[in-house]
Amino acid sequence: xxxxxxxxxxxxxxxxxxxxxxxxxxxxxxxxxxxxxxxxxxxxxxxxxxxxxxxxxxxxxxxxxxxxxxxxxxxxxxxxxxxxxxxxxxxxxxxxxxxxxxxxxxxxxxxxxxxxxxxxxxxxxxxxxxxxxxxxxxxxxxxxxxxxxxxxxxxxxxxxxxxxxxxxxxxxxxxxxxxxxxxxxxxxxxxxxxxxxxxxxxxxxxxxxxxxxxxxxxxxxxxxxxxxxxxxxxxxxxxxxxxxxxxxxxxxxxxxxxxxxxxxxxxxxxxxxxxxxxxxxxxxxxxxxxxxxxxxxxxxxxxxxxxxxxxxxxxxxxxxxxxxxxxxxxxxxxxxxxxxxxxxxxxxxxxxxxxxxxxxxxxxxxxxxxxxxxxxxxxxxxxxxxxxxxxxxxxxxxxxxxxxxxxxxxxxxxxxxxxxxxxxxxxxxxxxxxxxxxxxxxxxxxxxxxxxxxxxxxxxxxxxxxxxxxxxxxxxxxxxxxxxx
Numbered sequence: 001x002x003x004x005x006x007x008x009x010x011x012x013x014x015x016x017x018x019x020x021x022x023x024x025x026x027x028x029x030x031x032x033x034x035x036x037x038x039x040x041x042x043x044x045x046x047x048x049x050x051x052x053x054x055x056x057x058x059x060x061x062x063x064x065x066x067x068x069x070x071x072x073x074x075x076x077x078x079x080x081x082x083x084x085x086x087x088x089x090x091x092x093x094x095x096x097x098x099x100x101x102x103x104x105x106x107x108x109x110x111x112x113x114x115x116x117x118x119x120x121x122x123x124x125x126x127x128x129x130x131x132x133x134x135x136x137x138x139x140x141x142x143x144x145x146x147x148x149x150x151x152x153x154x155x156x157x158x159x160x161x162x163x164x165x166x167x168x169x170x171x172x173x174x175x176x177x178x179x180x181x182x183x184x185x186x187x188x189x190x191x192x193x194x195x196x197x198x199x200x201x202x203x204x205x206x207x208x209x210x211x212x213x214x215x216x217x218x219x220x221x222x223x224x225x226x227x228x229x230x231x232x233x234x235x236x237x238x239x240x241x242x243x244x245x246x247x248x249x250x251x252x253x254x255x256x257x258x259x260x261x262x263x264x265x266x267x268x269x270x271x272x273x274x275x276x277x278x279x280x281x282x283x284x285x286x287x288x289x290x291x292x293x294x295x296x297x298x299x300x301x302x303x304x305x306x307x308x309x310x311x312x313x314x315x316x317x318x319x320x321x322x323x324x325x326x327x328x329x330x331x332x333x334x335x336x337x338x339x340x341x342x343x344x345x346x347x348x349x350x351x352x353x354x355x356x357x358x359x360x361x362x363x364x365x366x367x368x369x370x371x372x373x374x375x376x377x378x379x380x381x382x383x384x385x386x387x388x389x390x391x392x393x394x395x396x397x398x399x400x401x402x403x404x405x406x407x408x409x410x411x412x413x414x415x416x417x418x419x420x421x422x423x424x425x426x427x428x429x430x431x432x433x434x435x436x437x438x439x440x441x442x443x444x445x446x447x448x449x450x451x452x453x454x455x456x457x458x459x460x461x462x463x464x465x466x467x468x469x470x471x472x473x474x475x476x477x478x479x480x481x482x483x484x485x
Contacts, residue, residue: 005034005178007041007203008185010048011196016041020205022179025092025323026313026362034178037202042170042209045200046218049141049168052197059138059166066116068193069163073109075187076102076156083152086180088314091148092323092363095314097276104153104443108461111445112164115463132476138166139244139471143213145224145234148174148325149280149385155184157460158223158246159199165469167221168198170213175205176325214238221469222246225282227383228408228454235457246458246468248450250383251282251411254404255440256426258397259293261416265438267301270389273414273440274367275309278322279387280329282455283412285440286384288391289400295393299348299371302391306349306367312359323363324386327353330365333386337368340379340390345370348391375406383409397422401429410452414440433459 005022007014016035024031053059076083080102087098123133142162146155151174162169173181181203188199202209213219214237221244224234228249235245255273257266273285290298312319324330330353341347351368354360367387372380380390394400404413413432415423427435433450436442443449448462459465 002032002179005032005182005203006185007035007037007045007201008188009041009045009200009202011189013185014041014044014202020175020178022090023326024089024362025325026315026364028327028361028363031089032179034175034182034203036175036206037204038206038208039212041202041204042172042212042216045170045202046141046213046216048197048200049170050218052195053138053140053168056195056197058168058195058198062116062166064193065163065166066113068191068198069109069113069116069160071193072187072191073106073113075190076109077106079183079187082183083180086183087152087177090177090180091151092278092325093314094278094319094322095317097322098314100276101150101153105156108153108156108160108445112160115161115466116164126476129480130476130478132474135473135475136165136470137473139220139469140167141219142167142169142469143210143216143219143222144169144171145210145213145222145226146171146173147226148176149277149282151177151180152184154225158225161465162223162469163198165466167469169200170219171199171201172207172210172213173201173203175203178203211237214243217241220244223468224248225460231456244468246460246465247456248282248411248460249454249456250409251284251451251455252287252381252383252407252409253283253285253412253414253432254287254289254407254430255285255414256289256400256404256416256430257291257294257298258400258415258417258419258422259291260418261294262418262438263294263298263301266416267298267305269414269440270302271305271309274306274387274389275321276441278324279365279367280324280385282383283434283441284385285414286389287380288389289403290391290393291400292393292395299391302369302389303348306351306369306389309367311354311364311366313362321367321387324365325363327363329386330363333365333384333388336379336382336384336386337370337388340370340372340377343377343379344374345372345377345379345390351387375403381407397426401426405429405431408454411450411455412436
């Protein structure tokens with residue numbers, strides 16, 4: 001029997017009175033046990049992080065931080081195969097998708113190590129003999145709340161800049177990926193240049209520990225990736241203490257396909273945009289907006305492709321779509337599809353939970369394709385978080401932009417056209433933090449991503465994310481002047 005997966009607090013393994021089962025979503029079988037944390041573990045982690053922040057040189061020694069981030073990148077890279085296997089088993093990701101996620105981690109750590117070494121600050125002699133400088137200082141303890149859908153990269157996307165800034169961290173990891181979490185904690189333990197108490201992480205299923213991070217006066221900044229509903233709630237809690245929030249929330253990515261698009265390139269990308277991470281991705285391409293001239297052929301090609309998509313476990317290399325996180329998730333997705341059909345959506349590919357055969361034991365959901373004419377339907381307006389695609393037709397460029405923007409979300413968008421001028425023109429008008437032209441899901445460590453409207457607050461990646469973890473301090477000194485002869 002595998003040992004119980006524990007927490008990692010103050011450089012040591014920590015248990016909890018309550019344990020729970022880890023489940024393989026492809027089979028419904030128990031694959032391990034884990035310590036299920038909460039407020040007690042969060043408080044212990046906060047205390048360790050606070051003591052380390054004030055009692056060590058971590059916040060002041062940039063060379064030490066750069067060394068730790070670079071070493072952590074090497075350790076993550078050394079554990080690539082284990083991480084991929086654990087992510088595929090516990091999260092249900094297909095192996096290529098799990099590798100895609102895991103391989104994003106070392107470059108992020110190395111990029112933020114380089115940011116530490118190349119931030120030269122600002123200083124000037126504002127008038128003869130008077131010098132001013134701006135210092136960037138870490139805010140203190142950073143709270144990081146990680147979702148279950150992409151727990152490896154979304155942890156590091158927040159943790160790397162937090163550590164680069166000089167904060168210590170308390171990380172709330174999801175119970176749905178507890179065995180994977182334990183492997184990540186082991187990587188922290190093997191990063192020898194990372195002092196105890198700098199990174200403290202606990203696993204929980206019900207969110208009590210994360211809520212404690214929001215309410216604690218000892219945690220001045222929060223980095224959260226998750227739903228818009230929860231993002232609003234934690235913002236309200238943190239507002240009492242004027243916490244700094246970095247929030248990447250829900251998305252409903254429009255994929256705008258114009259008449260002059262290269263469909264041989266677009267169709268595979270549209271299918272991939274729906275199926276990567278089994279549709280459980282904030283940037284899932286869940287809305288296709290097709291110009292009328294190519295709508296018929298695009299409808300036909302998407303229908304044929306999705307009807308014949310091979311659904312199966314990550315253990316089968318031929319699988320093209322894996323399970324969603326659990327059976328409750330599959331049922332939730334199906335209820336959204338049922339409601340959409342009842343409200344007038346036309347099912348081109350009905351899809352739904354697999355209820356017969358060997359896959360019935362798992363949380364498998366065949367993809368759905370719904371054609372809609374009413375942009376106000378919930379299936380268009382709300383994040384489904386599963387492999388469900390809607391198809392709408394438009395005539396003009398202005399209509400496409402209007403449909404894309406008629407939504408509470410604004411995380412990402414994709415534009416397909418071979419016109420030399422149109423894509424950039426449309427990209428400027430679409431309300432989204434990231435816009436891909438003739439592509440999808442290209443994210444670079446050096447460039448910011450994040451949402452407009454209800455898709456978030458602040459930015460992840462790039463340099464802008466550093467502000468979530470930093471205070472700016474202006475210091476001025478007058479030291480005398482050289483007298484004129």
